[in-house]
Amino acid sequence: MHTLHSTIKKSGGRLTKTKQALLEVLASQHCLLSKATIIKQLQRKHVTPNRSTLYRELVFLVKHHIINQSTINGTDYFELAHQHHHHLVCLGCNNIERVDMDNHLTKQEQYITKQHQFNIINHLLEFYGYCQKCQN
Amino acid sequence: MHTLHSTIKKSGGRLTKTKQALLEVLASQHCLLSKATIIKQLQRKHVTPNRSTLYRELVFLVKHHIINQSTINGTDYFELAHQHHHHLVCLGCNNIERVDMDNHLTKQEQYITKQHQFNIINHLLEFYGYCQKCQN
DNA sequence: ATATTTGCAAACGTTTTGCATAGTG
DNA sequence: CACTATGCAAAACGTTTGCAAATAT
Numbered sequence: 001m002h003t004l005h006s007t008i009k010k011s012g013g014r015l016t017k018t019k020q021a022l023l024e025v026l027a028s029q030h031c032l033l034s035k036a037t038i039i040k041q042l043q044r045k046h047v048t049p050n051r052s053t054l055y056r057e058l059v060f061l062v063k064h065h066i067i068n069q070s071t072i073n074g075t076d077y078f079e080l081a082h083q084h085h086h087h088l089v090c091l092g093c094n095n096i097e098r099v100d101m102d103n104h105l106t107k108q109e110q111y112i113t114k115q116h117q118f119n120i121i122n123h124l125l126e127f128y129g130y131c132q133k134c135q136n
Numbered sequence: 137m138h139t140l141h142s143t144i145k146k147s148g149g150r151l152t153k154t155k156q157a158l159l160e161v162l163a164s165q166h167c168l169l170s171k172a173t174i175i176k177q178l179q180r181k182h183v184t185p186n187r188s189t190l191y192r193e194l195v196f197l198v199k200h201h202i203i204n205q206s207t208i209n210g211t212d213y214f215e216l217a218h219q220h221h222h223h224l225v226c227l228g229c230n231n232i233e234r235v236d237m238d239n240h241l242t243k244q245e246q247y248i249t250k251q252h253q254f255n256i257i258n259h260l261l262e263f264y265g266y267c268q269k270c271q272n
Numbered sequence: 273a274t275a276t277t278t279g280c281a282a283a284c285g286t287t288t289t290g291c292a293t294a295g296t297g
Numbered sequence: 298c299a300c301t302a303t304g305c306a307a308a309a310c311g312t313t314t315g316c317a318a319a320t321a322t
Binding site: 076 | 254
């Protein structure tokens with residue numbers, strides 16, 4: 001949290017109640033959170049920001065690479081930038097399951113960095129298919 | 137195109153002017169196309185469907201796995217399902233560059249299929265970062 | 273003949289904006 | 298004090314829907 005605090009300050013942001021609660025929520029869940037879920041979790045903490053405020057916070061945090069935004073099946077999801085994993089997305093029930101696969105892309109990223117002169121900050125890897133329940 | 141035709145018929149769809157032109161557009165471009173780009177390309181072919189018609193076509197084709205839909209930085213992109221590649225997405229200029237990496241995920245997919253009892257249909261792999269121009 | 277596809281207009285839901293006020297550093 | 302963050306209401310935006318007419322098989 002300390003490093004986050006300084007990152008935010010460096011970005012010209014202020015550590016407000018909303019931002020703090022938002023980061024706590026994202027830190028406590030080790031998975032992708034939708035806006036609706038974020039709002040629910042904030043409510044549990046008795047933090048009920050206006051929608052525009054929440055949206056503006058999310059834009060700020062994404063812009064400064066403090067959190068990542070991914071869109072899966074038309075819904076936006078957020079997670080802390082350093083909490084990175086991959087996902088299995090069920091095309092039947094839309095459930096999203098985490099899957100851990102460490103270092104699998106390191107070589108490819110090095111290759112891309114050299115070959116394409118592209119400075120990689122992050123990546124997104126999602127597998128789409130059908131979970132056990134939804135297989136007919 | 138022939139196989140696509142039969143796939144569409146099997147799915148209960150009809151080969152209309154719009155659907156045909158849409159598939160031609162997607163087949164001619166070997167990259168992700170946004171809705172706006174699709175509309176422009178259709179116009180060149182003098183096919184100008186109503187927005188709702190186009191959206192309905194896209195929903196149909198995605199639903200039947202004839203095309204893939206990916207959302208990158210908040211914009212929806214489409215491509216023929218068998219035309220699969222990965223992308224470098226520039227966080228500066230939003231440009232999307234294709235990158236070919238064959239078979240890199242085969243082993244992982246086999247592992248996931250067994251370990252998670254998950255039937256993989258497709259996957260999405262995107263690298264986010266800064267292209268040569270946007271590196272300061 | 274039957275079912276799908278189409279365009280239109282209205283409805284919808286989400287996100288964005290302007291502005292005045294409150295709060296942070 | 299200067300600048301960011303907030304809530305509110307309005308506006309903007311893309312998408313979806315219902316329906317009657319047109320079209321494909």
